[in-house]
Amino acid sequence: MAGTLRVLTGSCLSRALPRASYRIPVRNVVSGAHLRPLSTSTQIFHDVAPLRKYRKDLLLNKRTVGLVPTMGALHNGHLSLIRQAAAENTDVFVTVYVNPTQFGLNEDLASYPKTWEADMQMLGVLDQELASAGKGRVTAVFAPSTKTMYPILPPDSSIPGKGSFVEMRPLGQLLEGASRPVFFRGVATVCLKLFNICTPDRVYFGQKDIQQTVVIRRLVKDFHLDTEVRICPTAREKDGLALSSRNVYLGTRRRNVGIVLNQSLRKAEAQYKAGKRSRGDILWPANDHADKTLFEQDALLSSERARFEVDYISLADPDTMEEIEEVDATRGAILSGAVKMLPLEEPQEGEELGVGGGQIPVRLIDNIVLEPAL
Numbered sequence: 051m052a053g054t055l056r057v058l059t060g061s062c063l064s065r066a067l068p069r070a071s072y073r074i075p076v077r078n079v080v081s082g083a084h085l086r087p088l089s090t091s092t093q094i095f096h097d098v099a100p101l102r103k104y105r106k107d108l109l110l111n112k113r114t115v116g117l118v119p120t121m122g123a124l125h126n127g128h129l130s131l132i133r134q135a136a137a138e139n140t141d142v143f144v145t146v147y148v149n150p151t152q153f154g155l156n157e158d159l160a161s162y163p164k165t166w167e168a169d170m171q172m173l174g175v176l177d178q179e180l181a182s183a184g185k186g187r188v189t190a191v192f193a194p195s196t197k198t199m200y201p202i203l204p205p206d207s208s209i210p211g212k213g214s215f216v217e218m219r220p221l222g223q224l225l226e227g228a229s230r231p232v233f234f235r236g237v238a239t240v241c242l243k244l245f246n247i248c249t250p251d252r253v254y255f256g257q258k259d260i261q262q263t264v265v266i267r268r269l270v271k272d273f274h275l276d277t278e279v280r281i282c283p284t285a286r287e288k289d290g291l292a293l294s295s296r297n298v299y300l301g302t303r304r305r306n307v308g309i310v311l312n313q314s315l316r317k318a319e320a321q322y323k324a325g326k327r328s329r330g331d332i333l334w335p336a337n338d339h340a341d342k343t344l345f346e347q348d349a350l351l352s353s354e355r356a357r358f359e360v361d362y363i364s365l366a367d368p369d370t371m372e373e374i375e376e377v378d379a380t381r382g383a384i385l386s387g388a389v390k391m392l393p394l395e396e397p398q399e400g401e402e403l404g405v406g407g408g409q410i411p412v413r414l415i416d417n418i419v420l421e422p423a424l
């Protein structure tokens with residue numbers, strides 16, 4: 051049902067923290083069985099048993115836990131999830147774990163940004179803000195090792211991979227899953243583990259990764275997990291670019307062209323808002339804009355251009371992510387897309403190139419929910 055896609059609205063995006071303001075020191079690392087009594091300050095856990103004990107104590111004290119799973123490299127999108135979790139729970143658990151099984155063998159696991167110190171400082175600043183606002187607090191950060199998360203067999207990212215996995219077919223094989231064949235298997239598997247460890251009352255995910263939210267809803271429903279799934283709106287730059295940990299690799303030239311995805315989706319959305327319902331009518335301006343932008347870039351000198359490939363621009367059913375020919379206005383639909391920003395061919399002296407000198411390909415995703423129109 052379209053209702054399952056409801057994205058929270060409200061103030062969770064309202065206060066962005068400037069990165070320059072990180073000053074709060076990391077506190078309370080807990081790696082063994084020893085635990086401090088319940089406290090308002092953030093504790094960092096690396097192991098399952100002490101976190102479970104901590105969680106149990108919270109339950110006995112009738113406190114509620116909102117879980118925000120992340121892969122670190124925190125930005126204001128993550129913070130918006132945490133603010134929402136803090137508005138709805140007494141305690142927020144943030145997990146920081148770059149899960150290897152969701153990266154295919156040729157994907158960017160090795161280069162995925164790792165900014166632990168900055169992340170902890172960011173959480174410290176945010177937690178102070180939450181304390182002043184009298185909201186729930188970030189009381190636990192769970193940053194497990196891979197041995198902890200995969201205790202029996204080492205993680206295997208190959209398609210026939212050995213191990214214990216959760217798979218959703220065909221949902222996990224569509225769209226993002228078509229380009230990243232082990233992605234949703236890895237996401238569903240690690241989230242099941244995190245949910246089992248943290249037993250959250252609510253879990254918080256960003257709309258930016260819309261197919262992931264559909265996978266998580268499916269996981270919770272199909273496996274009867276006792277938690278509520280909450281989806282928060284996509285935090286964006288002023289021009290509409292979705293915040294993403296991987297944006298640090300873009301550099302100015304690719305970042306300016308990368309907005310093409312959001313622009314294309316908005317053109318499709320305008321068609322829906324104007325009353326169009328057929329796939330062709332909705333998608334053509336999006337494809338047209340992407341094609342024209344691609345053409346423009348190709349025509350530039352290699353020292354000036356930022357080339358990209360469009361992976362998909364999709365109009366899909368909100369529950370199954372399967373392509374649709376016509377939008378049922380009682381259910382709405384999901385417009386989504388992915389582009390791959392290619393390495394710069396000729397980086398220029400003095401150019402702002404981003405992390406990796408403009409040479410790391412960057413996959414950008416975005417989406418717009420077409421709300422039921424009745």
Ligand SMILES: Nc1ncnc2c1ncn2[C@@H]1O[C@H](COP(=O)(O)OP(=O)(O)OP(=O)(O)O)[C@@H](O)[C@H]1O
Binds near residue numbers: 121255256284285
């Ligand atoms: N711009 C955003 N707005 C709202 N939520 C976001 C945004 N970006 C990420 N999230 C959410 O934060 C959670 C953790 O995401 P993750 O740590 O992978 O960050 P990311 O920015 O999505 O990184 P990546 O570059 O890997 O896509 C997910 O639920 C994701 O949807």
Ligand SMILES: CC(C)(CO)[C@@H](O)C(=O)[O-]
Binds near residue numbers: 241259262
């Ligand atoms: C949900 C998640 C933390 C699982 O590793 C990851 O896919 C992400 O950050 O979106």
Ligand code: BAL
Binds near residue numbers: 121152259
């Ligand atoms: N935000 C989704 C995590 C990933 O791209 O691997």
